[in-house]
Amino acid sequence: MPAITYELIKQDPATGARAGIIHTPHGSFPTPIFMPVGTQASVKGVSPEELHDMGAGIILSNTYHLFLRPGSDLVREAGGLHKFMNWDGAILTDSGGFQVFSLGDLRKITEEGVTFRSHIDGSKKFLSPEVSMKVQMDLGSDIVMAFDECIPYPADYDYAKASTARTTRWAQRCKEVMTSPHQGLFGIVQGGMYKDLRTRSVNELVEMDFPGYAVGGLSVGEPKELMYEMLDHTVEQLPKDKPRYLMGVGTPDCLVEGVMHGIDMFDCVFPTRVARNGTAMTWNGRLVMKNAEFTSDFRPLEEGCDCYACRNFSRAYIRHLVRANEIFGLRLLSLHNLRFLQRFMHEMRQSIIEERFGEFRRNFLDNYNYGAK
Numbered sequence: 001m002p003a004i005t006y007e008l009i010k011q012d013p014a015t016g017a018r019a020g021i022i023h024t025p026h027g028s029f030p031t032p033i034f035m036p037v038g039t040q041a042s043v044k045g046v047s048p049e050e051l052h053d054m055g056a057g058i059i060l061s062n063t064y065h066l067f068l069r070p071g072s073d074l075v076r077e078a079g080g081l082h083k084f085m086n087w088d089g090a091i092l093t094d095s096g097g098f099q100v101f102s103l104g105d106l107r108k109i110t111e112e113g114v115t116f117r118s119h120i121d122g123s124k125k126f127l128s129p130e131v132s133m134k135v136q137m138d139l140g141s142d143i144v145m146a147f148d149e150c151i152p153y154p155a156d157y158d159y160a161k162a163s164t165a166r167t168t169r170w171a172q173r174c175k176e177v178m179t180s181p182h183q184g185l186f187g188i189v190q191g192g193m194y195k196d197l198r199t200r201s202v203n204e205l206v207e208m209d210f211p212g213y214a215v216g217g218l219s220v221g222e223p224k225e226l227m228y229e230m231l232d233h234t235v236e237q238l239p240k241d242k243p244r245y246l247m248g249v250g251t252p253d254c255l256v257e258g259v260m261h262g263i264d265m266f267d268c269v270f271p272t273r274v275a276r277n278g279t280a281m282t283w284n285g286r287l288v289m290k291n292a293e294f295t296s297d298f299r300p301l302e303e304g305c306d307c308y309a310c311r312n313f314s315r316a317y318i319r320h321l322v323r324a325n326e327i328f329g330l331r332l333l334s335l336h337n338l339r340f341l342q343r344f345m346h347e348m349r350q351s352i353i354e355e356r357f358g359e360f361r362r363n364f365l366d367n368y369n370y371g372a373k
């Protein structure tokens with residue numbers, strides 16, 4: 001019995017949107033789903049209990065960061081990441097591919113792997129398919145991501161072609177050493193912004209029969225239209241009986257478009273990052289809490305929201321906390337933004353099940369003010 005399985009509940013008849021359930025050794029969760037990001041084994045300012053209360057079924061943590069600090073040996077000694085951070089839901093760890101390639105010229109790529117300098121103490125480090133798999137097995141995450149290269153944007157065809165071919169060879173090396181029966185290894189489709197390379201990447205990875213597939217190398221600075229074009233081209237070639245994960249996405253409008261194209265799983269630092277910048281997410285766009293308009297606004301952040309912040313505090317109070325640099329204000333905004341995304345995905349999933357996804361999408365996009373208010 002594979003560690004990770006996908007159960008299709010409802011396929012939207014008019015689009016790629018679908019509702020499902022993903023089963024993991026640490027519980028099952030409904031899809032489409034948004035994964036809160038806990039880069040260093042903590043979703044910044046939010047406790048595991050609060051994550052459960054808001055309905056989070058799975059969180060993401062970063063191999064690159066935990067490899068550098070505290071090191072995966074310590075986490076293994078603690079009994080794995082679930083025990084170390086006291087989170088008993090599912091965990092997905094990314095492979096370090098994105099972080100390492102975001103270091104720019106501070107890293108050297110060879111067939112063997114990547115040498116780079118730690119952003120913490122400048123010491124020389126080496127990541128490879130084998131090292132990334134060893135770290136993720138030490139962490140004991142339910143979903144392990146293959147070690148790949150996230151191709152920068154823009155990239156010329158020859159570079160994208162060579163890099164994608166190497167990503168396929170690296171995926172094979174990951175598969176050979178990731179032997180834990182309790183963890184599922186997802187392949188990551190690359191190919192830059194070239195449809196033929198995306199197709200080749202999909203075909204070569206599907207050949208290896210992974211329990212799930214991620215679409216990588218998107219949301220890396222390309223225009224949204226190009227991202228959607230690549231997404232549409234890629235997802236339609238992926239197996240229907242396996243989860244699809246769009247890495248690093250995204251804002252609510254991108255989540256709706258991603259679901260329309262058949263994506264099941266998303267992650268993005270956006271909700272917690274903008275919370276720390278004093279911004280609340282709502283169905284009609286973002287509220288910049290420092291704005292004077294909220295000075296005497298004693299309503300909750302969002303009418304109808306059931307989160308701890310909206311049940312107990314007003315916009316005026318949260319504006320005061322943000323202006324006074326009170327940590328509690330940022331915590332309240334994080335709790336609200338994460339709960340907003342859980343509610344958002346739940347509503348979207350319900351619309352698919354009730355065959356009104358098209359209406360949900362039009363209604364949301366008509367009312368969503370893309371800019372910050």
Ligand SMILES: CNc1nc2cc(C(=O)NN)ccc2[nH]1
Pocket residue numbers: 097098148149150151188215216217218219220247248249
């Ligand atoms: C925020 N944008 C964004 N793009 C990503 C791509 C990857 C990827 O290709 N990993 N192998 C990971 C995280 C990402 N986050």
Ligand SMILES: [Zn+2]
Pocket residue numbers: 301302305306307308309310311335336337339
């Ligand atoms: Zn709220």
